[in-house]
């Protein structure tokens with residue numbers, strides 16, 4: 084089989100290779116001292132069962148994470164395949180991403196996103212610097228399944244479904 088790659092790690096080559104790797108997407112939410120805040124995260128991962136730990140990576144330029152980390156507790160909503168618009172909203176520029184989203188507060192006051200597959204409530208337990216990102220480790224204090232549906236997937240710079248991500252020649256850009 085012909086080799087299709089080089090070993091030189093340029094930013095463009097790194098992005099080109101990694102954009103073929105599909106991820107789910109979650110909305111990280113909190114009721115902060117500056118109002119309800121949210122950001123879209125594709126780097127979410129499960130770490131440990133006992134204790135229940137999850138993690139994600141936050142860019143050093145993020146203006147929303149400093150607000151969320153000051154909140155005692157934050158939420159993680161796992162987006163469903165029919166929530167592309169919500170995904171775009173939660174990644175849009177500006178702090179008022181939740182302004183037009185009909186979220187409701189959990190019993191602890193954390194914004195629960197509408198239509199998500201599951202809502203986890205977490206407290207941050209560690210942050211590890213990693214290049215231009217920080218790896219956030221959080222303990223899961225509660226977890227609720229809310230909906231039986233396919234997950235939203237991000238691959239080749241576009242939102243889609245698991246079936247879309249399986250199509251290796253899909254090269255659509257999300258803009």
Ligand SMILES: Cc1cc2nc3c(=O)[nH]c(=O)nc-3n(C[C@H](O)[C@H](O)[C@H](O)COP(=O)(O)O)c2cc1C
Nearest residue numbers: 122123124125126140141142145146147148174237
């Ligand atoms: C599909 C997708 C996945 C993203 N994943 C992450 C992520 O894992 N970590 C991160 O810091 N930002 C991620 N972002 C960008 C954030 O959603 C947000 O746009 C960025 O943090 C800048 O906004 P802020 O300054 O309000 O934090 C992602 C955006 C998109 C569209």
